[in-house]
Amino acid sequence: MEAFTKLNGLVAPLDRSNVDTDAIIPKQFLKSIKRSGFGPNLFDEWRYLDYGEPGKDCSGRPLNKDFVLNQPRYQGAQILLARENFGCGSSREHAPWALLDFGFRAVVAPSFADIFANNCSKNGILPVVLDVKVVDQLFGEVTATPGYRLAVDLAKQQVTTPGGETFVFEIDTFRKQCLLQGLDEISLTLQHADMIRDFEERRRTQEPWLF
Numbered sequence: 001m002e003a004f005t006k007l008n009g010l011v012a013p014l015d016r017s018n019v020d021t022d023a024i025i026p027k028q029f030l031k032s033i034k035r036s037g038f039g040p041n042l043f044d045e046w047r048y049l050d051y052g053e054p055g056k057d058c059s060g061r062p063l064n065k066d067f068v069l070n071q072p073r074y075q076g077a078q079i080l081l082a083r084e085n086f087g088c089g090s091s092r093e094h095a096p097w098a099l100l101d102f103g104f105r106a107v108v109a110p111s112f113a114d115i116f117a118n119n120c121s122k123n124g125i126l127p128v129v130l131d132v133k134v135v136d137q138l139f140g141e142v143t144a145t146p147g148y149r150l151a152v153d154l155a156k157q158q159v160t161t162p163g164g165e166t167f168v169f170e171i172d173t174f175r176k177q178c179l180l181q182g183l184d185e186i187s188l189t190l191q192h193a194d195m196i197r198d199f200e201e202r203r204r205t206q207e208p209w210l211f
Contacts, residue, residue: 024087046064
């Protein structure tokens, strides 16, 4: 996965609490496990006025112009600002895949569903937990300021506003190092490839009837 170190990105505000993974990527899109191509169907039932189906060309679908991600000022956003309990519901890994494919590299919220936050970290998306009062402040600033951007520094565990105000966030040390180095579970396993290969060769010699 792509490493996450620093990001200075345009912010899109999603002012809804308890956004579940079925809202992030509806169930009909879970048939594929390619990890890519889900961006056009991110928040499908909110972004479009018709029913979305796998393989359907989204370029001609009727847009819900009131939905935040369809508004011109938020095009190209890389940071999603959200409310409490973001990513609740089922544990589908397609949810972070859709966010990443759309272009989001970080989500800022007062709280996340645990499995969703873990899935984000495994796919190169940084889940940032900030105090609810801070998030309220950011929503106000984003709404009032077209082109509003936040600077996120994972090494320092800081989020900085355009006005220079800095907020510190907590993150598990293991998750932090994996994100900084761009290591998912497969990459971590492959760091021990030589040991795994030696074990397999010894096993083949000692118990050849298993092979």
